[in-house]
Amino acid sequence: MPDGVVDHQRASAMVPATLAIAWLAFACEPTVTIGTCPEPSVADGGGAGTAGSANQGAVGVPWSTGFEDGLCGYHAALGYCYARHGATIELVKPPRPPPGGGEFVAAFTVSGDTTTALRSQARCVRQGVMPKSAYYGAWYFIPALVTSDGNWNLFHFLGGTSEEDSHPLWDVSLANKLDGQLELSLLNFLTLTPSRSFNVEPVPIGRWFQLEIKIVRSARPNGEVIVFQDGAVAIHLTDVITDDTAWGQWYVGNLAKTLVPALSTVYVDDVTIREDP
Amino acid sequence: VKPSVVSGVLVLALLLAARSGTAESGVPVQLGWQAPANCPQEAQVRQKLRDLLGASARDAAPSRLRAEGQIEAIGDRFRLTLNIRYDLVNATRVVQASSCEDLSGVAAVTLALLFRAEHSSNAPLTAKDLGGASAAIGAENRSAAGAEADTDADAANRPENARDRLPATEVAAEKPAGDEQVRASESGGANPSSWQFAFRAPELKVDIGVLPEPSYGMGLAAGLRHDAWRFLVSGTFWLAQDYVPGPFLGYGAHFGRVSGELSGCRRFRFTAFELAPCAVASLDDVSARGTGVGISSTNPRTAWLSLGAGLQGLWSLSRNAALVFGINARVATSKPRFVSESVGEIAQVGPLALGASLGCEWLL
Numbered sequence: 001m002p003d004g005v006v007d008h009q010r011a012s013a014m015v016p017a018t019l020a021i022a023w024l025a026f027a028c029e030p031t032v033t034i035g036t037c038p039e040p041s042v043a044d045g046g047g048a049g050t051a052g053s054a055n056q057g058a059v060g061v062p063w064s065t066g067f068e069d070g071l072c073g074y075h076a077a078l079g080y081c082y083a084r085h086g087a088t089i090e091l092v093k094p095p096r097p098p099p100g101g102g103e104f105v106a107a108f109t110v111s112g113d114t115t116t117a118l119r120s121q122a123r124c125v126r127q128g129v130m131p132k133s134a135y136y137g138a139w140y141f142i143p144a145l146v147t148s149d150g151n152w153n154l155f156h157f158l159g160g161t162s163e164e165d166s167h168p169l170w171d172v173s174l175a176n177k178l179d180g181q182l183e184l185s186l187l188n189f190l191t192l193t194p195s196r197s198f199n200v201e202p203v204p205i206g207r208w209f210q211l212e213i214k215i216v217r218s219a220r221p222n223g224e225v226i227v228f229q230d231g232a233v234a235i236h237l238t239d240v241i242t243d244d245t246a247w248g249q250w251y252v253g254n255l256a257k258t259l260v261p262a263l264s265t266v267y268v269d270d271v272t273i274r275e276d277p
Numbered sequence: 278v279k280p281s282v283v284s285g286v287l288v289l290a291l292l293l294a295a296r297s298g299t300a301e302s303g304v305p306v307q308l309g310w311q312a313p314a315n316c317p318q319e320a321q322v323r324q325k326l327r328d329l330l331g332a333s334a335r336d337a338a339p340s341r342l343r344a345e346g347q348i349e350a351i352g353d354r355f356r357l358t359l360n361i362r363y364d365l366v367n368a369t370r371v372v373q374a375s376s377c378e379d380l381s382g383v384a385a386v387t388l389a390l391l392f393r394a395e396h397s398s399n400a401p402l403t404a405k406d407l408g409g410a411s412a413a414i415g416a417e418n419r420s421a422a423g424a425e426a427d428t429d430a431d432a433a434n435r436p437e438n439a440r441d442r443l444p445a446t447e448v449a450a451e452k453p454a455g456d457e458q459v460r461a462s463e464s465g466g467a468n469p470s471s472w473q474f475a476f477r478a479p480e481l482k483v484d485i486g487v488l489p490e491p492s493y494g495m496g497l498a499a500g501l502r503h504d505a506w507r508f509l510v511s512g513t514f515w516l517a518q519d520y521v522p523g524p525f526l527g528y529g530a531h532f533g534r535v536s537g538e539l540s541g542c543r544r545f546r547f548t549a550f551e552l553a554p555c556a557v558a559s560l561d562d563v564s565a566r567g568t569g570v571g572i573s574s575t576n577p578r579t580a581w582l583s584l585g586a587g588l589q590g591l592w593s594l595s596r597n598a599a600l601v602f603g604i605n606a607r608v609a610t611s612k613p614r615f616v617s618e619s620v621g622e623i624a625q626v627g628p629l630a631l632g633a634s635l636g637c638e639w640l641l
Contacts, residue, residue, distance in 0.1 A: 035567020035617030070571025075619035083524035090526035
């Protein structure tokens with residue numbers, strides 16, 4: 001047999017061999033679970049034992065996590081945490097003892113660098129069909145005064161049919177007052193209407209404070225939104241459309257576009273959802 | 278006849294011939310000889326040996342080699358039985374040929390080669406040396422005699438052919454650091470039936486592409502060398518590593534790893550060095566434990582096969598030891614993803630791993 005024919009046959013045989021090796025290299029990607037979350041514990045700020053409701057699509061209440069089991073409180077409730085664009089999440093010893101006690105708090109660090117095209121963000125998310133009327137709260141610790149461009153977000157609500165098909169509803173953010181101190185602001189994405197806090201102290205620096213928002217959901221203009229700072233009403237809106245969909249997401253953490261200084265860490269503990277009694 | 282063998286023997290013959298003109302002393306090897314009357318007698322064999330050794334025989338220390346050769350007529354052919362002793366070691370070579378002149382040449386060349394091997398190494402000759410070092414000139418065991426031995430014996434009396442058959446041994450005789458060359462000749466394909474046990478320890482290894490960070494390991498290997506082929510099975514214990522990928526600070530994994538490897542190599546010799554392309558199949562066994570606040574783990578294990586190729590280099594340090602270095606590339610047939618609840622994927626095995634190794638090989 002001529003050498004050329006033999007070479008051609010060899011070359012032809014190499015094709016399936018190469019394809020076989022490529023298939024072996026890229027097709028098989030088994031998942032090995034090397035770390036698991038413990039069963040929800042009552043000791044962790046009221047437990048996270050409402051995952052059954054979450055499985056059915058509804059966000060179970062009451063629910064809370066104090067991060068004593070790390071990020072597992074969210075995992076057990078079918079939520080998740082993420083950090084992107086230079087942000088990080090870390091479970092740390094609290095800089096000051098939080099009111100709810102416990103060993104760990106979550107440190108959400110973002111980089112509010114003006115050169116960053118995308119917003120640096122570190123957050124944890126609960127998702128599903130939210131309660132008809134509920135309080136969404138968390139304890140925050142801001143270690144140092146920071147100047148923001150007005151978009152330094154602590155709470156964020158999305159609505160839609162899924163994460164891929166969603167749109168923003170409400171933001172609770174920090175804004176600098178004229179004297180540089182921080183105050184809470186609320187943005188209604190459905191009407192693009194901002195609101196500022198009134199009759200409350202500036203957001204404290206270097207001590208824990210509770211941020212809570214009550215939402216009485218309605219797709220018609222008879223809903224209600226109240227923002228509380230340490231239990232005091234900071235912003236109160238009535239007769240508003242709060243949601244235009246049943247499904248939603250609640251983000252807790254830290255997001256910033258521009259901060260001075262750029263690196264900002266906020267500490268969070270005892271995240272809760274409780275129904276309106 | 279392989280070209281490399283031909284060229285080696287030719288070089289040897291040239292070197293030996295170059296010295297033959299100065300031969301003037303007696304034969305340094307004690308020789309006893311019996312042959313039919315129509316065959317070369319002891320004096321002629323001694324003269325041939327003197328011619329082959331040349332000045333080296335005059336200047337060298339006395340040899341501890343002793344030999345007794347006997348040529349018998351078997352039908353229309355002849356058989357040489359050459360008993361060789363070196364201290365307490367002895368071996369017998371039997372060669373058949375159609376010409377007894379050829380057989381006397383075989384005896385002379387064999388003894389010349391052994392003499393040179395003896396004086397080029399600090400290590401004593403072994404039974405393998407006596408029985409196999411000059412196998413290329415036609416020394417065969419009885420069962421392997423016949424046509425092959427005939428050809429070799431015929432070649433021994435034709436210098437341009439006989440020399441072709443002895444590449445490594447010639448070098449051993451010529452260079453002071455000839456231990457490794459004699460060693461090479463033992464396993465260099467001159468003796469088609471030679472198997473040698475090879476052992477590697479320690480072997481230091483490094484690779485990338487398996488675990489998230491570069492891995493460092495130590496292992497050992499064992500196997501066989503046959504002609505130009507080497508087949509080894511090796512095991513490696515790798516240093517454990519902790520990996521925290523971010524952005525979830527404090528969450529990561531602790532990896533442990535052991536691996537086994539099967540390799541087959543075909544060597545090509547370049548003086549004191551050998552280069553050997555290899556086919557490699559490796560089995561990695563990795564245990565991983567998720568770490569982080571709230572995370573518990575059963576330290577699960579997973580294993581997968583990788584196939585690849587490599588290149589090994591071997592530098593002979595002595596008759597039985599060599600320094601080995603190698604590189605290889607392996608394609609993983611499986612790429613496990615290591616996932617921890619609440620933070621997701623910690624790491625994934627890469628499609629391609631690159632490795633390097635350095636170790637010592639011992640021939641037993």
